Amino acid sequence: MLYEKLGDGDVRCRLCSHNCLIKNRHRGVCAVRENREGVLYSLVYGRIISINIDPIEKKPLFHFLPESTSLSIATAGCNFRCKHCQNYEISQYPREHTLSIPGKDTTPEEIVNAAIQNNCKSISYTYTEPTIFFEFAYDCAKLAHEKGIKNVFVSNGYTGKEAVRLIAPLLDANNIDLKGSDKFYRNICGARLEPVKETIRPE
Ligand code: SF4
Incomplete structure (x- = not known):
């Protein structure tokens, strides 16, 4: 929930105020949300x-x-x-x-x-x-x-x-x-x- 696809496989998570820009196969600051091929997963x-x-x-x-x-x-x-x-x-x-x-x-x-x-x-x-x-x-x-x-x-x-x-x-x-x-x-x-x-x- 609450993320957007930015192109080139990057995503922006808007769930919390860090608003993490997350590259493919990386996680946000919380380390429990991961970008997998442009889809942001909760782990x-x-x-x-x-x-x-x-x-x-x-x-x-x-x-x-x-x-x-x-x-x-x-x-x-x-x-x-x-x-x-x-x-x-x-x-x-x-x-x-x-x-x-x-x-x-x-x-x-x-x-x-x-x-x-x-x-x-x-x-x-x-x-x-x-x-x-x-x-x-x-x-x-x-x-x-x-x-x-x-x-x-x-x-x-x-x-x-x-x-x-x-x-x-x-x-x-x-x-x-x-x-x-x-x-x-x-x-x-x-x-x-x-x-x-x-x-x-x-x-
Ligand atoms: S810290 Fe986690 S919940 Fe907050 S914006 Fe980053 S990935 Fe999303």
Whole structure:
């Protein structure tokens, strides 16, 4: 989703604010989207690396379905490279092990059924940046709403504008980190501040 073909086999990914120009057989900054002969593939669709039942207060949300549990999922990869990342092993894995994407193949139906069976009121897309597994999060979120389950993004806010518009109607809560100054974003996260503010700012 959300890329364009540029000719000569190059593609431009517009999923997040890095807007990567990706040459054939190369990956974007997140290291989980690869250009194969002019088609941009997500390498993490359904490749769940982490799945837990967490209290919603761990997201941390204190006024949203309080005292409920949230089925929390992630794939490997991230569009940030924060030097202090507490989930470094999974967020930076694809960048450091370029030939493999770890995880267990899972369907949106399995995720939503797991939430229902475990009496979770919501599904949280968290631990790594959910934007980089956008297609899977989108499919899960759509199905979750059909089944009466809420959706929560725990995000760095580097989601591109089009992606925000697509996912917003399916989200019931979105916790976006505002980490610091532009200098901090550049030096510590490998990103910029302004796109994060743009995501937070109401349209
Ligand atoms: S999701 Fe972001 S980091 Fe990954 S390829 Fe697309 S624009 Fe680049």
